Amino acid sequence: MKANQKLRLSIWALTAYVLCACGTSSAQKTAGPLVRIAELEIDPAQLEAYKAALGEEIETSIRLEPGVLALYAVSLKEHPNQVRIFETYANRDAYESHLKTPHFSKYKAGTQRMIKALKLLETDPIRLGAKPI
């Protein structure tokens, strides 16, 4: 798929509307999505290679894994080698299954010498709002 097709598809799909009133009861917490934030510092000399590997891993995970709902990766404008990934999985099983996939193993092995620091933040969703189809 060409980049501009992906962008159009993105804009189309991001017009989907969703409001997730998460965490308002313990039952919903159990059933609701698992959201994590990864904070990474990348070796500046290997930043482009890292971004390519991450992009491929995200594309494959979203395409192949039903329980991987969203993976949003950005770099900070003021510190481009600082990367943040906002990760949403259907539940904990989906997350643990994701860690065992060949594409995640490939990403992990291929990028371990590019990543200088990694912090994983567990979260409780307050509200996850996005546009509908």
Add this chain to the structure above:
Amino acid sequence: MKANQKLRLSIWALTAYVLCACGTSSAQKTAGPLVRIAELEIDPAQLEAYKAALGEEIETSIRLEPGVLALYAVSLKEHPNQVRIFETYANRDAYESHLKTPHFSKYKAGTQRMIKALKLLETDPIRLGAKPI
């Protein structure tokens, strides 16, 4: 809308599929979405009131503003008064328009004494991947 309806709608809409190959050319950077991360520290005594105000602001922004594509708000499990909001706007105009809306003004005025610290991080998207309908 009841909480469980919102959750069902969320799961439905989060099955949407989108891959945004952002930032691969300067033209795309100009046309592509604006993504920011807000890092907030909330007065613990006012945390529930803040979460309610934020949830209302997100719900209204997504419903009324075509250019507000996604607002994902979470609190950190280890520091529940630390809030992160991952914000995606169609473009800079959409973001600036958002700041002028009555619902944003209401949120800003109503929460200013609840927020102890606020850091806004500008970002460059690497890849924004989410499920399709």
